Amino acid sequence: MRLRTFMIDLVGLRSVLQLAVAMAVGTSAVTATAADPLPPSMKPYTETIGNTDITFKMLPIPGGEFVMGSPDSEEGRKPDEGPQHTVKIEPFWMGATEVTWDEYDIWSYNLDIQRRQFTGEAPTARDKVADLVARPTKPYTDMTFGMGQKGYPAICMTQHAAKKYCEWLSAKTGHYYRLPTEAEWEYACRAGTTTPYSFGDDVSKLGDYAWYFENSSEKYQQVGQKKPNPWGLFDMHGNVSEWCIDKYDPEFYATFKKGEIPVNPVNIPITEYPRVARGGSWDDDPEVLRSASRIPSSDEWKIQDPNLPKSVWYMTDALQVGFRVVRPLTPPSAEERKARTYDAILPSDARENPNRKVD
Secondary structure (H helix, E strand, O other): OOOOOOOOOOOOOHHHHHHHHHHHHOHHHOOOOOEOOOOOOOOOEEEEOOOOOOEEEEEEEOOEEEEEOOOOOOOOOOHHHOOOEEEEEOOEEEEOOOOEHHHHHHHHOOHHHHHHHHHOOOOOHHHHHHOOOOOOOOOOOOOOOOOOOOOOEOOOEOHHHHHHHHHHHHHHHOOOOEOOOHHHHHHHHHOOOOOOEOOEOOHHHHHHHOOOOOOOOOOOOOOOOOOOOOOOOOOOOOOOEEEEEEEOOOOHHHHOOOOOOOEOOOOOOOOOOOEEEEOOOOOOOHHHHOOOOEEEOOHHHHOOOOOOOOOOOEOOOOOOEEOOOEEEOOOOOHHHHHHOOOOOOOOHHHOOOOOOOOO
16 A cells, blocks of 8 residues: 645636636646536535534535546556546535544544533534434544544544444534545546546656655645645545445446446445545555545455454554545435445444344
8 A cells, every 4th residue: 555726716617617627737637528517506615513613624516527437548557447437427515635533533432422511511403313323432542543633634444434424424514424436536536637646647746736655754644735636625646545435346337338427326335345445545656546546445454453353443454544525415315325325334244243233
């Protein structure tokens, strides 16, 4: 395992958007297809987590079509990045940065509940719903592994734990949050570009945009320090890899019919492994940080876990993995959430208690 310094205003005319992207990342990265007009209701916003002073920023991502995967000629390409295929994505907001420990620990350590108990503040209706969401068991070691906490990306959680956090965050804020699909993640990472990286194809510029093996000092770094991509997202390349909803299948791209343009595709996971992470990390080489690169999870990410069965919450050996949240413009119905496993559903092969029923 070993972002242009300004945000581009998203406008309604395709030609203007194409020009803006070209100016931001160079003409070699002009889109083959362009984003749709951004709905007027979609603006950047800052969310505050109730009972705390912790905030995070969400940025609007316009819907549109893009070519997913990498061409055969791309340096560092792997077979699971093809065949290339066109995908349509509906509008959504995405976290400007990866979820930090400042945010994640509120849920994982019950800090919001503890604060209410200390101040005597009565729980709100949202608090009461959020309090019912399952929270992790006590960690068996320092999950930062001494690399830093305040302002640093949360790591070492299972995909199940990341989904549970999203469930809690949705209840806490009243906005529906979830992990991105693999297609949404790549679309947002590319930000209208077709080159290996969102800043172009010159790997010598990678250090301006990403923390990776060569410049990370062998640890993750505080979020948002490097340049953002053309849509204002930080650390899409490097720092920590990011969980997506999807199951990892190296042949998944080949399942789409030629000429078919799937809308918001997702490969529904059933078993615990393998699932998809994207973006590469502080411990990875440049080719892993490419927009099209796919990372499958494995049981080796829990190899030092002392629990038997292994924890459904923690991954002792996934110091390189975190996540960021998305919020779709149109929230899914309860039926769609269940059908697409947007919410946390514990696989039968990943139970902490063999007699426990699946969530």
